[in-house]
Amino acid sequence: MTGFADWFGRQSSEEYPAIITRMTDTIRHRGPDDSGFWIQPEAGVVLGARRLAIVDLSPTGHQPMSSPDGRYTIAYNGEVYNFQSLRKELESCGHTFRGTSDTEVMLAAINEWGVEQAVRRFNGMFAFALWDEKEKTLTLARDRIGVKPLYYGWSGGVFLFGSELKTLRSHPAFQSEINREVLPLFLRYLYIPAPFSIYEGIHKLQPGTLLRIRQGEREFFTYSYWSAREAVLAAQNSLFSGDEQEAVSELQGLLFESVRERMIADVPLGAFLSGGVDSSAMVAIMQAQSSIPVKTFTIGFEEQAFNEAHHARAVAQILGTEHTELTATYDQALALIPRLPVHYDEPFADVSQIPTMLVSELTRRHVTVSLSGDGGDELFGGYTRYTWAPRLWNRLRGMPLGLRRSAASLLGNLPPAQIESVMRILHPLLPADSRQTLYADKVKKLAEVLPASNPLDIYWNLISTWKDPGEVTNHASEPLPLVRDTAQWPELEDFTRQMMYLDLVTYLPDDILTKVDRASMAASLEARVPYLDDHRVVEFAWSLPQSLKLRGTTSKWILRQVLGRFVPPELFERPKAGFAVPIDSWLRGPLRAWAEDLLSEQRLQQEGYFRAQPVREKWNEHLAGSRNNQYELWAVLMFEAWLAQQGGRR
Template identity: 40%
Template sequence: MCGIAGFIDFSKRSDFQLLKSMTDAMTHRGPNDAGYEVFEQEHAMIGLGQRRLSILDLSASGHQPMHFDAYTIIFNGEIYNFREIRAELELLGYTFQSDGDTEVLLKGYAAWQENILDKCIGMFAFVIYDRKKNEVVLFRDRAGVKPLYYYWHQQQLFFSSELKGLMAHTAFPKVIDPNSLSLFLQYSYIPGPYTIFRHTRKLSPGHLLRVSLQRREVEEAGYWNVLKSYQQEVTKLTETEVIDHTRSLLHSAYNYRMVADVPVGVFLSGGYDSSSVAAILQSDSSSKIKTFTIGYKEAAWDESAEARKIAGFLGTDHHEWIVGPEEARGVLEHLPEIYDEPFADNSTVPTTLVSQFAAKEVKVVLSADGGDELFAGYNKFNQSIRYTSSMPQMVQRSISGVMSLVSPELIPYFNKQYNFSSRYEKMKLIWASGKPQQALKYISQYLTEAEVSQYTGLAKSSYKTNFDLNGELGNIADPLNRLLAVDYKTFLVDNNLVKVDRATMSVSIEGREPMLDHRLVEFLAQVPTSLKTKGGVNKYILKEIVHKYIPRELMERPKRPFIAPLQEWFRDELKEQMRYYLTGERLARSGFFQVKEVEKLLEHYLAGGKVSHQKLWNMLVFQLWYSRWIEKL
């Protein structure tokens, strides 16, 4: 696990010191070693930098940039099956000086070029400088576990594992993109490929970016797409065969993620996803695996007791930390440093805290993101289908039209209910569209487009996101599978994976996502949805597997998200921080908000009004980010 950064500068204005600044801005991603090299080529200056967190092959032989023949590589991530790939290469006559995966990836590229990706089980973002083809190629893994940003404008291409690496280059213009800001306020994250800055993108998962040094051209192309898996024929396996094969894949995926030369642990929340990781790994291990949980003093939000019971049953080496608003206050000020793009997921605070906690014991930790997308766990999937299929589309459109004529504020009783105006607007849009995937889009928003305009004055974002897939979903017959595919390409990659990557790397530990093994993803995409939800039970397949390891009575309880009680804290212990960053003066300084409207919303919320705290949290996070990255630099 590492951080990588660099440039391909056709103007030849970038130099070694700029490369070092870009790379060292991510020292937290790799505190164990650093490497920087600049190549002056006929057409461009090429800079390749890497910060190393030693997980495999802790010796100096893993130093990067690494060279072989006409190729140079910088690499962030892990190739879990590197030993099998190495054996193939040795049969072809290749020899190795190191015991890690970087050299295997480099020589695999020399042998098979981009086809090496077909052999890799892992998470990665890496860059190859190919002097034979006179090109530089950037790669990102299939699921997007490892991040990679790039800026391309005025004959300069900068790339980095985090935005802070780009911002360390003096030629990088920190110009906020209003379209992206609008998307952030709606979703609490910025859907890819967009970023908060103009001319700056996230390299999409399953994509590569090819830079021709001679032609000075940049081209992004895909090599893997989850939609293709969902477009395959549904498997003919029986229920028992599906469960058995899924269980086998989970064992393989989970155990691959234990490959390391340093201590490894597991985040355990007590839900089915993380419990499956802990249970399967413990069943395959002769020693106790380490599990980590945080809980809250507020009982309504606390799951630590459930996690403790599961850890006790499995016999793990369990670690627990009960936190409150004081610990949250300590994290809040650092969030813009950790998440250097506006990012307001409600669980950033607990994820950061549990990462800090785990870092005292381990250098690698397994998370369980992807379970809800692969096994159909979120209620929003059921809601999206129910809302758009409960009545004929003509009736839906008629109701939506009537709703457009009536202000929700004028409807007695309901106008006093929690977040009613937002829910009213969303249902109006859902019934106007009549499509489950559009329903998922609106359900996923914390502020509607109309509310963004109300509180900022920004126009509707003109950017199309993966929520707006339409024809691309045409070959996926089942509505639920369509929603799973969309959520995989939006919320999973740009929210959940960002959250865990930045939180773990902020304390220099490696986060791994075993449920996103592409073999598991591809297989489950072809499983009929009648097995993913059966008899009214979400996650039916996963639950049947978990019950083979953990008694049903320990697992069956209402699903609770892994979030902090910010709604309570912001009205009490953290109220002053909310007031400070959302004062009229500070709002005016950023220049994007309608001050009076935001102040009115804040006072209504603090007075106990039935307002979603997430709306204000999104604004607060942007203000925190703006203060750190725009005002201070």
């Protein structure tokens, strides 16, 4: 989806068809099945769409689509899963329909109830642009959790918007420069948090938000139709009061309904299966509602420390799915890296973008839609920091700060190889719930949080990669993102809930969902997320007492109970493993020449975005094996690779 509003006449209306065609062509991967545009020349409003046909494959689903009375025209990316029940309700109100698409139902709902009330009824993932011919207003909307992206902003006197930045860049009026102020945020978090983007004047529309701008005006207004903050507070004030088994059954029922709606498609459908709790529970519920084996897909690596594929294989065998597995080679992974800046559009440095793109490409060779288990960690307490950080703080608070600083210095200077050698010996002696992979990374994190002065210091440290990015960036001051703006936080009962809330509204949409959307869409694959794009699941999860999520060192307790009704516990009761890749060794080996070129002192000094000395120090430490600086370096490398792909634009 893309478009622009040129009501100050920066271009001739005769140029509009060529401009919008170029804009939609840049996002052909998001919709290879059909394309279209709509122009209102008097207002200077142009909407464009690419279509990945999922429901109603006929021409009646063509976009942009106008309402029968001509008042509303919409360009839309995503799916509204409750469109069938909405359609029945609208038919009882007198509406008739030409086809069977959810787009047509959305327009009828907007016509019947107005934009704000209609969007509150939509259950799904979506980003849309809507022109109201009667009111002469343009409205942009994004789904509640931020599954689907939407960028917007004024550039060169034209109001631009679209699903990806590349479509805005292709407009001839695009003049925005790189926003240096967001570089510290990027180095710290490995993504650029909303509402910021890499370009000055271009923003990400926040989840659950509507933006409205009137013809002939420059000022726009944004307001929330759904707020995670308000939803969390409402749920916390009305906690689930049933017993444990009632809670498990209630969650299972909600997930059954959410998954069932997301299995509606007129094209082949499957699921990502990692073998972890989230994806396994989702696939189990899919298979329980399917008369044929569900198609499942997983990715593994040749390095066994990073290969979790055997867990997925075991779950697939128990559930009886039609399972496809790819063991990615070095060559496959390394060949993908030069394409990352093209698909991620702005600097993005979550290394799991690599396996996510590989599994998306694998999956698209077999199906057009894949369900994904994202969101389980944020909703049900899956990240180790939710149990680890509070326990650590309770122990640290009684230790003298000087002693903690000394211990941090000692641990921080231990070579990664030495740590791994020692822990390989000790591993069999550790309690099962304390066994981990990649011990050196854990020790490094411990060293970094030991000097914390309060619980939030631990959390902020854990989610920060470059701890002081101001020392690395030139001429940039760090803006205040939501994750550090305590004035915008809800008052929650404890530190763990606070971490879970912040991850829900920052890390989840800006990292996890961005990663999945760009990777899947690059392969023209629609990824659906039943834990997240059904707000009823999100709201129910927040109404649960913490004791149903976290028990001692056991995370996601209630989701494990749901999964345990389908799969033996021994298949999923193990330490959490991330979707990791061996970037540390690749940077010392097959990626070394590529990285050396991007991190050269001359290059860094000439571009002027980063100070060469601290970057080169990190690089040399990493090459020597004295420190594992893979994530800090990957952030700089992804910016440099993106900048090179942009032609070195300043």
